[in-house]
Amino acid sequence: MSGRVRHAEASPRPSWLSSARFYEVYPQSFADSNGDGIGDLRGLTERLGYIHDLGCNALWINPCFDSPFKDAGYDVRDYTKVAPRYGTNDDLTALFEHAHTLGMHVLLDLVPGHTSEEHPWFQASSRPDPTERVTPVDADRTIPVESVTPVGQTTPRIASLFDPRRRGSDCETIRRVVQESDTQESVSDRYIWTDSWISRGDGLPFIGGETERDGTYIINFFKCQPALNYGFAHPKHPWQKPALGPEALATCEAMLDVMRFWLSRGADGFRVDMADSLVKHDDDGKPFTIRTWQYIFSRIRPEFPEAAFVAEWGRPYESMQAGFDMDFYLDWRWDGHPNGYNMLLRNTDTPLDHESDASYFNADSGTSIAPFLEQYLPQLHDCERASGTFNLITCNHDTLRVAQRLTERELKVAYGMLLTMPGCPFLYYGDEIGMRYRPLPTKEGGYVRTGSRTPMQWDADKPNLGFSCAPSESLYLPVDSAADAPTVASEAAREDSLFNWVREVLALRTEQPALASDARFDVVAAPVDGRAFAYIRTPADGHASTHPRTTADSSSAPAPAATRDDVSDRNGATARPLLIAMNPGRGIETVELPSELRPDASMLLALGSPTVSGRTLTLPAQSFAILG
Structure with missing residues (x-):
């Protein structure tokens, strides 16, 4: 059995991902329930109905763990405690429970590669004698230290504590067990330390002179983010530990305990930050990081088979081998060279x-979809061969919003595609109303990203656009003060708004099995010298093969015929193939209808008055159509 199909054969992905439609929330900017100017978990819980009614049935919450917030929560001080500014562990558990009553799933943001310099692990590791075992002093501790098992050895005693029915003070007890089992073990090698205060980092960024320990330590990004030790691919110094060696496995076990803690409390999985960067000096293709994740998944999946894991990796050939269920098409643009996401939405070195x-969706660009497909299709193949998904995003917390650069009409065509492609769509909060990027001073290490993290805009008739009742100067970030700032209330009231378009597309995706994440995808039209793009989605149960075609056609030749015109969905209803077609340009484009489309197919959703005559679909300027 080859490594690349191991996950597909040994651990099928969670069943709920087939119909998942994700909404990403930056918790400090979504909804403030207590008037302190910062969004919180109770505010988010109160707004879950909005997300559900929009058409999303899954949620990704950016980091909400205890943190000094030097990198907006991606510097974790305690993995098993909600940051007080967001609420309590019970608030997060209540959010899980309410989401589940709505039929929604919740992913937390896991940062496995580094912690905050204030994490107890690092504080113990940086002592003059880091091999000394440290026991935290806690007069209210209810679990005897002698009953705690070392990290990675989950005995029935501790396993029984990971019980989702436990609430309140029991949750705090479990958290102490996890913390104490960590600190009872020596954490000398939990981080990467050199062997001298004057040692350099062998090409890795390092910090010296900050601790009592005689050595420098490796960091991942900011000074405040010491790298956790998952080992080196090819150790060449005594201080470099081997990947999958005892020290690296101890770190894996510590992270497994974090996963168990939250999965047992009701989380449905994790989006994993920088999942490809665990092992240092890894070879091309990340083989040692892949093996590390395979080890982690071999431990966690038998315990939580319906938990989902999405990688911030951007190379599905690698992430699928590692065992992830999903990967993202990330917003990467290096030295002026765009990737597929940039080709669609931001193909410029001056982002605003x-x-x-x-970009393809700029009406005046004249760009074909063909270059995007040349990048996208091979990566989609890699995911599908491993029964995984390759997901497209509208934006995220690290990406500049596109609303300034693209008009509302351009965004409608763009979102029509992004929300009907294979994989699970990820909608960033506020994109559904066209929230705009704002050039703002850096906040909590956000730098240029800060302007994509501003408060959600609910209602222009309420203070701070409905985000918070706090004084405006107390807000986490300022709200958009423009007179035409879009809000949920104003967009919902306007029949032809971007908001209502997104709701329509998501409603159709909810209803149609042909738009499931794993439904078949075939390119119908992608002319190199034209602007049209058309593809057919066919319910996965209708085919033995789910592989899409690999080339972007230079003509509008139809795809091969399906084996059946329609199949039945899980409820026995007829599930037809759907044709999705668009023209983001200024001219008129035509597409020949493929043979898979039934003769009685009708227009299910339209933008810009597309028409069908015989077997020809005519797409006016900036138009979009779904037929089925």
């Missing part, structure tokens, strides 16, 4: 400039 933007 419309005129220089050569």
Whole structure:
């Protein structure tokens, strides 16, 4: 059995991902329930109905764990405690429970590669004698230290504590067990330390002179983020421990305990931050990081088979081998060279400039979809061969929002595609109303990203656009003060708004098995010298093969015929193939209807008055159509 199909054969992905439609929330900016100017978990819980009614049935919450917030929560001080500014562990458990009553799933953001410099592990590791075992002093401790098992050895005693029925003070007891089992073990090698205060980092970023320990320590990004020790692919110094050696496995076990803690409390999985960067000096293709994740998944999946894991990796050939269920098409643009996401939405070195933007959805760019497909299709194949998904995003917390650069009409065409492609769609909060990027001073290490993290805009008739009742100067970030700032209330009231378009597309995705994440995808039209793009989605149960075609056609030749015109969905209802077609340009485009489409197919959703005559679909300027 080859490594790349191991996950597909040994651990099928969670069944609920087939119909998942994700909404990403930056918790400090979504809804403030207590008037302190910062969004919180109770505010988010109160707004779950909004997310559900929009058409999303899954949630990704950016980091909400205890943190000094030097990198907006990606510097974790305690993995098993909710940051007080967001609420309590019970608040997060209540959010899980309410989401589940709505039929929604919740992913937490896991940062496995580094912690905050204030994490107890690092504080113990940086002592003059880091091999000394440290026992935390806690007069209210209810679990005797002698009953705690070392990290990674989950005995029935501790396993019984990971019981989702436990609430309140029991939750705090479990958290102490996890913390104490960590600190009872020596954490000398939990991080990567050199063997001298004057040692350099062998090409890795390092910090010296900050601790009592005689050595420098490796960091991942900011000074405040010491790298956790998952070992080196090819150790060449005594201080470099081997990948999957005892020290690295101890770190894996500590992270497994974090996963168990939250999965047992009701979390449905994790989005994993920088999942490809665990092992240092890894070879091309990340083989040692892949093996590390395979080890982690071999431990956690038997315990939580319906938990989902999405990688911030961006290379599905690797992430699927590692065992992840999903990967993202990330917003990467290096040295002026765009990736597929940039080709669609931001193909410019000056991100807010419309005129220089050569992205596909810019009506004036003249760009074909073919270059995007040349990148996208091979990566989609890699995911499908491993029964995984390759997900497209509208934006995220690290990406500049596109609303300044693309008009509302351009965004409608763009979201029509992004929300009907294979994989699980990820909608960033506020994108459904066209929230705009704002050039703001950095906040909590956000730098240029800060302007994509502003408060959600609910209602112009309420203070701070409905985000918070706090004084405006107390807000986490300022709200958009423009007179035309879009809000949920104003967009919902306007029949032809972007908001209502997104709701329509998501409603159709909810109803149609052909738009499931694992439904078949075939390119119908992608002319190199034209602007049209058309593809057919067919319910997965209708085919033995789920592999899409691998080339972007230079003509509008139809795809091969399906084996059946329609199949039945899980409820026995007829599930037809659907044709999705678009023209983001200024001219008129035509597409020949493929043979898979039934003769009685009707227009299910339309933008810009597309028409069908015989077997020809005519797409006026900036139009979009779904037929089935």
